[in-house]
Amino acid sequence: MRVDEVPQDNSSTYAGHKKLLYARDVDGHYTPIQSSGWEPEACATQDAVALYESQAREARLAVEQGVKSPLYFHMYNCRMDLLLLSQLTGLWRWRIRRHFKPQIFASLNNGVLMRYAVAMDKTPIELQTLPDNS
Amino acid sequence: MTFTHQQAAHCESGVISALLSQHGLAISEPMAFGLANALAFAYIPIIKIGGQPLIAYRLPPKAIIKNVCKRLGVTVKFQKFNDPIRGAQVLDDLVERGTLVGLQTSVYYLPYFPEQMRFHFNAHNLLIYGKGERGYQVSDPIFEQPVEVASRDLNKARFVRGPLAPKGLLYRIESVPETIDYPKAIRAAISKNVKVMTGAPLPVIGIKGVRYLAGKIDKLSGSVKQQRLYLGHIVRMQEEIGTGGAGFRFIYASFLQEAAELLQDDTLAQASAAMTDAGDYWREFALLVARECKRGDSINRALLADALRGCADREAVVWQSLKAWCKAG
Structure with missing residues (x-):
């Protein structure tokens, strides 16, 4: 890639930041150069973010209908899945799946709740409720 | 400080x-x-x-x-x-x-x-x-x-x-040591890298791994959305922040160029240019993925798999020449 081919697409995924790439200048010499974004990369990032967002939206509906506990929403909202949440908390997956049931989650003891709270960087109270839809 | x-x-x-x-x-x-x-x-x-x-x-x-x-x-x-x-x-x-x-x-x-x-x-x-x-x-x-x-x-x-x-x-x-034998360190590092890229005993590592992934793309099943996420995942691993572009290939080409100048070695300079070609082709692959995914209706998997094989071919050229360089040294 030549220096003048380095894309400057101002990708929203960079949030105004610039990242460093290595490209060849007119003499063919490699030099570090900043890039404000590249569309193909931004598309892939946005696809990944959109997946988490749609999962969180569906989860919110399920929680509002009383089918799932708020934990289910927070998991997706924190860009996690069942496997990752299990790894981050050290809880078995079947236990977490059980905690997706509203009644069981509501009666959870503080110790287990704190493990979720630490992994998701939220207070136990935040975990037990749905945040306002914004 | x-x-x-x-x-x-x-x-x-x-x-x-x-x-x-x-x-x-x-x-x-x-x-x-x-x-x-x-x-x-x-x-x-x-x-x-x-x-x-x-x-x-x-x-x-x-x-x-x-x-x-x-x-x-x-x-x-x-x-x-x-x-x-x-x-x-x-x-x-x-x-x-x-x-x-x-x-x-x-x-x-x-x-x-x-x-x-x-x-x-x-x-x-x-x-x-x-x-x-x-x-x-x-x-x-x-x-x-x-x-x-x-x-x-x-x-x-x-x-x-x-x-x-x-x-x-x-x-x-x-x-830190007072003096460093750069020629020796560079040769050892390149030689080790050649082994990783061409001599791994598993089909999923090195250039063989690139071809393996191309085969996976050929046979990709599932909905268009699932395929799109899979292909997007490859692009993200290759291009997102922290890669220097083209899955680190440009950083490595820059290293080969610096090494060529230090050692006054033409083969390394050529390897750097060839690695740049390979990197450019990886970028081309990412571009094709984005284009195919944007179209929305169906994804031309054979086209993308071939593009990825093109990356493997170009890299194979670099690593073969570096392999010969290591043996000659």
Whole structure:
């Protein structure tokens, strides 16, 4: 890639930041150069973010209908899945799946709740409720 | 401590380049990357990230620091902690004494990361060069400017559980050698890298791995949306922040060029140009993926698989010439 081919697409995924790439200048010499974004990369990032967002939206509906506990929403909202949440908390997956049931989650003891709270960087109270839809 | 922040393409090679430079051993990021024989390719379907298979374009985390220091004869001290409070104390003591410290952290809990880039990745490297009123002074190599991070947030990022858990890992340079035999180090590093890319006993590692992934794309099933996420995942691993473009291929081409100049060696210069070609083709592949995914109705898998095989072909040329170069030397 030549220096003048380095894309400057101002990708929203960079949030105004610039990242460093290595490209060849007119003499063919490699030099570090900043890039404000590249569309193909931004598309892939946005696809990944959109997946988490749609999962969180569906989860919110399920929680509002009383089918799932708020934990289910927070998991997706924190860009996690069942496997990752299990790894981050050290809880078995079947236990977490059980905690997706509203009644069981509501009666959870503080110790287990704190493990979720630490992994998701939220207070136990935040975990037990749905945040306002914004 | 006088410390000048310098932006880098990749966190780990950037951190080690800054650490060594601070200790009087000025070394560019590409040189650090190359001397660590860090370029690789691996497709590991049994490890899942967000439901997608692990695809790596470089050696696993920590390998860059370990390899480059071993090759140069630099001693590094690594420390992990079971107790977060102790981990924070040790860091504070070191910072107070004016030591530049490297840390392993999780991206997700670092507040200065752009919202759309905050994923659960536990092996992000950064430097701490001081502590102010508002928290730690952080030099994150992939950002343009140094930042301040509140102690609470940094400690959180250091002590996350899960895959590649950092366990508060911190590291610092203890001694650097007075002289370095660059020709010898470069030859050893390239030779090792040739082995990883062409001689791995598994079909999913090195150039064979690239072809294996191309075969997977050929046979990709599922809905258009699922295919799109799978292909997008490849592009992200290849291009997102921290890769220097084209899955580290441009960083490595830059290393080969620097090595060619140091050693006054034409073969390495040609290898650098060929690696640039390969890198350009990887970018072309990413572009094709984006184009196919945008079309929406169906994805031309054969076209993408062929493009990926094109990357493998171009890389094979580079590694064959480097293999011959190593044998001749």
